[in-house]
Amino acid sequence: MTTATRADRRAAICEAVFELLGEVGYDRMTMDAVAARARASKATIYRGWPSKPELVMEAIEHRFGGSMEPPDTGSLRGDLLAQLGAVCAAAEGADGAVFTGLLTAATHNAELAECLFRCAYSTKHSMYEAMLRRAELRGEVAPGTTAELLHEVLHAMVTSRRMWQNGPLDRAFVERLIDGVLIPMLTRS
């Protein structure tokens, strides 16, 4: 098998995992269903990924892993609007439902929890740091303001609203969170 074919096969398997996660959820997804959906032999699946958690973690890496370029709009508020808008759009879309199911499965599986946290959270951290370094150069935040709390609050608010379904992830929510919480906490004296 050529390298290109192997990568295509891998991508097809990861896509099949995500489709099935969205359709039936983690607990009811089977390795056999993944093989059927990806038009791969069961032997291929089991050879590459001996267990369901390993297969799902590979799919998470494939879809969510890697860093992201931060938006660069020229102001901290503009960058936050763009970034939080993108996070909300993703949470409202198909990936959001998959993600909620994974978060749920992860509460009973420490390895899956660690993978999910690393791919969907830790790898995005440098983007928030880059955003704040630019804000610092523009004099919008104090020198040395770190992104830890910004990242955690932003993520917690979107995840929580998605889980509880206690309100829409719309523009009003985004602006309220930015103007009522994020900018005050980043610019406190």
Add this chain to the structure above:
Amino acid sequence: MTTATRADRRAAICEAVFELLGEVGYDRMTMDAVAARARASKATIYRGWPSKPELVMEAIEHRFGGSMEPPDTGSLRGDLLAQLGAVCAAAEGADGAVFTGLLTAATHNAELAECLFRCAYSTKHSMYEAMLRRAELRGEVAPGTTAELLHEVLHAMVTSRRMWQNGPLDRAFVERLIDGVLIPMLTRS
């Protein structure tokens, strides 16, 4: 049956539901197991609560429903330390595991989600409002500062950390959240 006996029976059934939710989770909990645990007849259970969601909602009301007295320490920071400390202690305890499981089940059940949100969230709102009205009288926050965002951020941060298991719900977390997020957002000029 006397009123007292009926209330005792009801409390025993609700306790059995919570024990089983903690042990096996929502999906695997059966009405029959609840009857056995509460030493009640299956007829009693099915007569009072025809379905599992109804039984679980009754238990949620029993355990989490009702308002709470806000702490009154003499300062906004002291009140927040006491309240957030209590929320974290509950989340770290046995109820926290039950709660995470329910939140998970609620993502597939709108009626359960609504009940959970009402009992564990909405009924607690007046407590945060009372805390801010006292802070307003002491001149710690601007007149008319509302509790909506405070309540949502506090809840989201604790729930998210509990779900992701991405850090302890300890005193350092509580202080960082209060001094880095909650007080800056409540006292912004």
